[in-house]
Amino acid sequence: MFEKEEEQLTNLKKEFDNVPISLDSIDNAILTGFQKAKADERKSIRKKKSIYSFLAAALLLLGLFSTIRISPAFASYISEIPGMEKIVKMILDDKGRMAAVENKYYQEQGIYDEVGDLKVTIDGTISDEMGIVLFYTIESKEKMNEMMFGDVKIRAKDGTVLDEAFISYGESHHSEKGEYAFSGEIEYFFEVPIAPKEYIVDLKLKNKEFTIPLTLKEFKEKKEYAVQQTMELEGQKIIVEKVTIYPLRAAVKLKMDPNNKKQILQLEDLRLVGENNEVWGGIVNGITASGDKDSDREIYLQSNYFNEPKELYLVLNKAQAIDKENAVVVVDTEKMKILKQPAGNKLSNVRKEDGYLVFDLNVGKHSKYSGMGFGTIKDVQGKEIESHAQSMSADEESNMKRVGIELPILKAEQNPITIELDFYPLWIKGNEKIRIK
Known part of the structure; x- marks a missing residue:
């Protein structure tokens, strides 16, 4: 019984197992996605407040699914819903959403325009009081080679104003041979809690406008844990204020100690761990954090909402960090000279290429590093310079990466320019473990 459904999920895993993995190709894929996410014309992420988005390949978490097996109850459930296997394939890299489906928290919709x-x-949808994930299918009577939403908006049917935080609707769909249908997911998160009621989804596609009604049923209540404890890595302190676990994700609210000498960039190692060492790590494809990297910040992890370990810990062993006094890159774009950068002088050979300011980045022994990211750019007068895209590629024969940021044509008097850093291959380490339950 349920052999067919289990075979379908096993085949999904085999698809990942049979993909030849190259670290360089993964790096390129990640940064290609990152570039698309930042491009205004694609609008794959619309934000209201400062966010960090890291679009990573599901290939990076293959180990989590090396022992995939489904229960008869789960197999029975997905067999009852047509097309459910494509939903499972989309969430295979998120343990929290897989658990939501297994616990029948996925809500079938099947409404179209x-x-x-x-x-x-x-x-269908998976939703809670702070967010909605919409799973969609686009169909055409003629084959499609490329398709991307121009805009997505969710509004309450009763006119209640929704205070959106950020929206992500992924990369455009591509097919060289052409397809009659594409499937994907849209993430929609809010600043303040929403209620389970009737909504309307407005979408723009190929200059056509679609309106689809949506009814959300009762939400599971959040689980909130007050923590107020401090993690410390090499003398740098991170105050963990609270952990809130929703069905869609876990939100860890942090405060950076203002006395820290280093600016802490990324906390990609932060994770929830149960008493039997089961791990719920960072978000793989989507929004990973929000807030101000200098002070208050929220890190989003995969949710253990539908798992109830007797003990639950927050664990951190390393974080990207650079000295505050050298937390930027200063470049004279007239002389093509780096005037200032973080310790180690990992950036070199600055140049202009096809509208980008490009650097060589020496990642040393960290050949798997794939998170170089630039932040705000300002000219010598402190005026912000707009940039909508970034790029990264790898040299297979060395430890060098090629990193770039889109840069408009500048006047000589705007130099030198200052570029903030969101990612950088320098880490501080420790062995921090806080019990939150």
């Missing part, structure tokens, strides 16, 4: 030769269907 059709305009001309295009049909958009909201297949």
Whole structure:
């Protein structure tokens, strides 16, 4: 019984197992996604407040699924919902969402709108008081080579104003041979809690407007743990204020100690761990953090909402960090000279290429490092310079990465420019473990 459904999920895993993995190709894939996410014309992420987005390949978490096996109850559930296997494939790299589906928290919708030769269907949702994940299918009477939403908006049917925080609707769909249907997911998160009631989803696609009604059923209540403890890595302190666990994700609220001498950039190692060493790590594809990296910040982890370990810990062993006094890159774009950068002088050979300011980045022994990211750019007068894209590639024969940021044509008097850093290959280490439950 349920052999067919289990075979379907096993085959999904085999698809990942059979992909030849190259660290360089993964690096390129990640940064290609990052570039698309930042491009305004694609609008794959719309933000209201400062966010950090890291779009990583599911290939990076293959080890989590090396022993995949489904229960008869789960197999029975997914067999009852047409097309459920494609939903499972989309969330295979998120343990929290897989658990939500297994616990029947996925809500089937199956509502569509059709305009001309295009049909958009909201297949289903996973939602809580702070966010909604919409699973959709785009269908066409003719083969499609590329498809991307121009905009997505969710509004309450009763007119209640929704205070959106950020929206992510991923990369555009591509197919060289052409397809009659594409499926994907849209993440929609809010600043303040929403209620389970009737909503309307407005979408723009190929200059066509689609309107789809949506009814959200009762939400599971959040689980909140007051912590107020401090983690310390090489003398740098991070205050953990609280952990809130929702069905879609876990939110860890942090405060950086103002006396820290280093600016802490990324906390990609932060994770929840149960008493039997089961791990819920960072978000793989989507928004990983929000807030101000200098003070208050929220880190988003995969949710253990539907798992109830007797003990639950927050664990951190390393974090990206650079000296505050050298937390930027200063470049004279007229003389093509780096005037200031973090310790170690890992950036070199600055140049202009196809509208980008490009550097060589020496990652040393960290050949797997794939998170170089630039932040705000300002000219010598402190005026912000707009940039909508970044790039990264790797040299297979060395430890060098090629990193770039889109840069408009500048006037000589705007130099030198200052570029903030969001990612950088320098780490501080420790062995911090806080019990939150």
